[in-house]
Amino acid sequence: MADATLAPVFEPTPLPVRDIMPWAIFAAVIGVIAFYFTGLEQGATAVFDGSAIHEYVHDARHLLGFPCH
Amino acid sequence: MVGKLLMRGLLVGLLAGIVAFGIAYLFGEPPLSEAILFEEQMAALEVPDPHAVEEEAPVSRTTQATTGLLTGTVILSMGLGGMFAIVFAFAHGRLGHLGVPQSSALLAALCFVTVSLVPWLKYPANPPASTFDDTVAYRTQLYFLMLALSIAASAGSLMLRRKLLPQHGAWRASVIAVICYLVAVGLVLGAMPAVNETPEAFPADVFWDFRIASLGIMFVIWAVIGLAFGIAAERLFPGRPAARGGILTA
Numbered sequence A: 001m002a003d004a005t006l007a008p009v010f011e012p013t014p015l016p017v018r019d020i021m022p023w024a025i026f027a028a029v030i031g032v033i034a035f036y037f038t039g040l041e042q043g044a045t046a047v048f049d050g051s052a053i054h055e056y057v058h059d060a061r062h063l064l065g066f067p068c069h
Numbered sequence B: 001m002v003g004k005l006l007m008r009g010l011l012v013g014l015l016a017g018i019v020a021f022g023i024a025y026l027f028g029e030p031p032l033s034e035a036i037l038f039e040e041q042m043a044a045l046e047v048p049d050p051h052a053v054e055e056e057a058p059v060s061r062t063t064q065a066t067t068g069l070l071t072g073t074v075i076l077s078m079g080l081g082g083m084f085a086i087v088f089a090f091a092h093g094r095l096g097h098l099g100v101p102q103s104s105a106l107l108a109a110l111c112f113v114t115v116s117l118v119p120w121l122k123y124p125a126n127p128p129a130s131t132f133d134d135t136v137a138y139r140t141q142l143y144f145l146m147l148a149l150s151i152a153a154s155a156g157s158l159m160l161r162r163k164l165l166p167q168h169g170a171w172r173a174s175v176i177a178v179i180c181y182l183v184a185v186g187l188v189l190g191a192m193p194a195v196n197e198t199p200e201a202f203p204a205d206v207f208w209d210f211r212i213a214s215l216g217i218m219f220v221i222w223a224v225i226g227l228a229f230g231i232a233a234e235r236l237f238p239g240r241p242a243a244r245g246g247i248l249t250a
């Protein structure tokens, strides 16, 4: 990076993007599942029947800012 | 390396979820319970439907407010912690002359603004009985569209800053990027449709307390992730002492 600033500090070496990508996909899957079950399932959309999951995480869904009722 | 970072991100997310549960229980549950009380009062005023079947609640209020709430905050926080680790892996060394803890704290602050604060400004958390049941799909679409636009605005400004760095230096590149970011966010906030479904009789103090509690919960999640991940990840970067004072000069 060319921003030569005053502090004599280490320039951290960036991790190569090709090393990050497989883990990024894995983390994205985990993230989507986490968002899905706290925010969406048996609310805006549903994979499972009934309302048990919705009811169980209901307070978290409201307080974490996801649309509910 | 990245796998180890991801593991630490998930564990830090678990910790953040537990702390967030404490905050949610202390500050979020009281207004939430009052909203449910209001909901019951409103329901009592309605003419009872003779065909209505009395449904048994599948989960008790106590479960919702304790283990259910804990499960929800932990699952979401772990998801956020995992994704934060990946963002950190991309950003560290590309943000400026920052040590691991400083990179982590700065990134968590950016994540709080991008993922939590900006969407909250347009579509803040709503307590029970303050919106219509049948618009939940529409409101969810708006919420996630807002989240996507907010992420796009932040990512775009960071890329712009990087582009401007060689010519303008760190300070001016950052100021220009922040101005462009604020304009973009302002336009998005203005352009997205408003949602106003709250019944007139809904108690305003409950509304306020609930929304501030919700923002506080998100703040705590990101604060714990940002600080704890910095400590947990620093050991993975041996021989690279933290850039003391680097946060002010990056």
Ligand SMILES: [Zn+2]
Pocket: A058, A062, A068, A069, B128
């Ligand atoms: Zn609800």
